[in-house]
Amino acid sequence: MCGNGGNPARALDTSRMSLLGSLTASPAASVVRQMRQAQRADGPASVLAIGTANPANCVRQEEYADYYFRVTHTEHLTKLKSKLNRICQRSAIKKRYFYHDEELLQNHPEFMDRTLPSLDARMDIAATAVPELAAAAARKALAEWGRPPAEITHLVVATYTGAHMPGVDLRLASLLGLDPSVRRTMLYMNGCSSGSAALRVAKDIAENNRDARVLIACAELALINFRAPDEAHMDTIIFQALFGDGAGAVIVGAEPNGSVERPVFEMVAASQSIIPKSKHAAVGRLTEHGLVFNPSFEMPALILKNIEQSMNDALGPLGLNGCWNDLFWAVHPGGRAILDSVEAGLQLESNKLAASRHVLSEYGNMSGSTVIFVLDEIRRHEQALPDMGVLLGLGPGLTVETMVLRDTLS
Known part of the structure; x- marks a missing residue:
């Protein structure tokens, strides 16, 4: 039997396909396709500039166990101190940088005492320190890029040090003098893969928005995880032996302007x-x-x-x-x-x-x-x-x- 055989569902499907074909062939659909094509960049995204930054406080790895057990007032835990020393010696790390120093830690005993809540105090510090560290890295990337900050069209920020509304992105945009229309994206709690994830997001943005210039900023403070040693929490020792503070920034864009931009x-x-x-x-x-x-x-x-x-x-x-x-x-x-x-x-x-x-x-x-x-x-x-x-x-x-x-x- 030819036709739809009296099947209402098949007839509806046929009608939909006919309607879809009409829409696809319509002048409006052609205009939309042209608009979409005009919105996209013609070439792949490129890294156009890179900047990095660290806080001023530097602790050498060979001295870290002495430093850590002294500032946490736990020098009596000699077995844990010896364990941290061994981990530090095998870590292949020579030195690390930290926002926190002994003065800050002494002013916040709750950071060492597991019986005291400390999240609010950590968040208060992060609200200012994270965007400032991110801005230090971003300024280096912007200087290398050579164009005004107001020409950044998109901002992607990644961190697990802090969770605020509005977030690090808004504070960072203000510190850098970005245009109020800059389109911001926050990535929280992606851990050690967050920098790579931010680059992936920036690539997609740059290739699907012609003339977009995307600033990525990743910044972390080990203060969010700093606490005194405890024999019942060996993860604390491992974290203390490996992590430091730093920020990285990258500017991404497609179709580089050869007169001012040099893709890396x-x-x-x-x-x-x-x-x-x-x-x-x-x-x-x-x-x-x-x-x-x-x-x-x-x-x-x-x-x-x-x-x-x-x-x-x-x-x-x-x-x-x-x-x-x-x-x-x-x-x-x-x-x-x-x-x-x-x-x-x-x-x-x-x-x-x-x-x-x-x-x-x-x-x-x-x-x-x-x-x-x-x-x-x-x-x-x-x-x-x-x-x-x-x-x-x-x-x-x-x-x-x-x-x-x-x-x-x-």
């Missing part, structure tokens, strides 16, 4: 995936005592086992899988064991993670901003880069953020 890296492709059965490996939550973060000892092993498959999935469609040593690598230095796992899992030559290991040594793990420091290190100090490379973020989930980059300076 072209952002070829971006993807995100989750390592199977790893949700327990890096978990945290805000409590009345600040951020409680519980990294699992399984993280390095999970990364070692799964990193090659993750890279094959991300880079395979581009024909880049397998030839890992033909690429440059900007890997988030979450810790020495994390870098060792990536290196072993991909069978990388020892020099491939030199920039990540240098940043870990000089600054420690600054969460999401750290990978921006690595990217800055690569473009400033590594000569004769391969044409193509990978920016790799690793965070709670375990989340793997992958961005393929093309070096435009070599």
